[in-house]
Amino acid sequence: MQLAEKLNEYYIRTFRQRDEVELAQLFNRIYVNFAGFVPRTPQYWVWCCLMRPDVNKESVVIVNKEKDIVGYAVVGESGNIWELCYDPQYNGKIIVSKLLNWAIKYLEKVRSDYIVLDAPIKDDVVREVCQELNLTETTPSSMFVSILDFPKLICAILVNKKEMLDIDGLFWFRLKGCPSWCNNSFGINIRAKKVSVIEKIVDRPEILIDTDIFTLTSYIFGTENILKVIITSKMRFHPFWKIRKFLNLFSLLRIKHSWFRPRADLG
Numbered sequence: 126m127q128l129a130e131k132l133n134e135y136y137i138r139t140f141r142q143r144d145e146v147e148l149a150q151l152f153n154r155i156y157v158n159f160a161g162f163v164p165r166t167p168q169y170w171v172w173c174c175l176m177r178p179d180v181n182k183e184s185v186v187i188v189n190k191e192k193d194i195v196g197y198a199v200v201g202e203s204g205n206i207w208e209l210c211y212d213p214q215y216n217g218k219i220i221v222s223k224l225l226n227w228a229i230k231y232l233e234k235v236r237s238d239y240i241v242l243d244a245p246i247k248d249d250v251v252r253e254v255c256q257e258l259n260l261t262e263t264t265p266s267s268m269f270v271s272i273l274d275f276p277k278l279i280c281a282i283l284v285n286k287k288e289m290l291d292i293d294g295l296f297w298f299r300l301k302g303c304p305s306w307c308n309n310s311f312g313i314n315i316r317a318k319k320v321s322v323i324e325k326i327v328d329r330p331e332i333l334i335d336t337d338i339f340t341l342t343s344y345i346f347g348t349e350n351i352l353k354v355i356i357t358s359k360m361r362f363h364p365f366w367k368i369r370k371f372l373n374l375f376s377l378l379r380i381k382h383s384w385f386r387p388r389a390d391l392g
Contacts, residue, residue: 135223137189137224140183140187149170174208180207184201188220188223196209200232202232243387243388246265273307275311276311276324279378283313294332295323296314296330301337302337
């Protein structure tokens with residue numbers, strides 16, 4: 126009886142005009158701590174979700190608890206669930222169950238041959254509901270990352286962690302393997318928790334760092350170990366006696382958040 130009452134607290138409806146404002150806010154709040162997160166505006170949400178050729182207002186399902194939107198799914202006639210988002214402050218299993226059960230019935234009605242959903246790998250609620258619905262978990266597709274501006278990326282990471290910045294100094298990077306349009310030699314200057322990019326070559330940076338773009342990218346995004354790349358000479362720095370400051374810098378450059386790319390962000 127109590128379970129039935131809880132289920133009835135959450136009700137399903139489809140998209141209504143102006144919902145995009147609250148849906149974008151919910152998406153931003155839930156996914157903000159994932160690496161690769163791109164903030165959604167209502168306009169962008171409409172473009173990447175509602176304006177897809179296989180999506181319409183009747184295929185965007187929303188779960189409400191009283192007046193609050195607590196979850197939604199964007200379901201395409203192609204079988205793609207382009208986006209699923211729910212607020213874990215509420216009963217996540219009830220919300221996800223309602224969304225996926227509705228999505229399966231909808232896709233059966235439009236005669237879709239399959240159903241595909243991307244979810245964060247550590248989302249045990251979605252995993253449990255999918256198992257109960259006999260949906261099979263598969264290896265995620267590969268994702269390729271290309272950095273267009275290394276100085277700006279490094280500066281942005283450090284600025285985002287300014288409360289943790291306990292080092293000062295000018296760190297000069299020399300990168301091998303850069304394409305012609307990429308800046309392969311630049312300095313990162315840290316003073317009193319302020320970070321800036323130096324492009325004019327200086328004679329005596331405090332630490333000189335030599336590496337290649339693949340090694341630096343792999344380290345930042347969590348697939349390389351800093352001690353390993355030093356031992357194998359994939360990364361070198363000078364003077365070596367400043368290793369503690371070097372390691373402090375690179376501990377800040379590491380992105381430790383889990384990655385997740387919503388299917389709706391695919392072109």
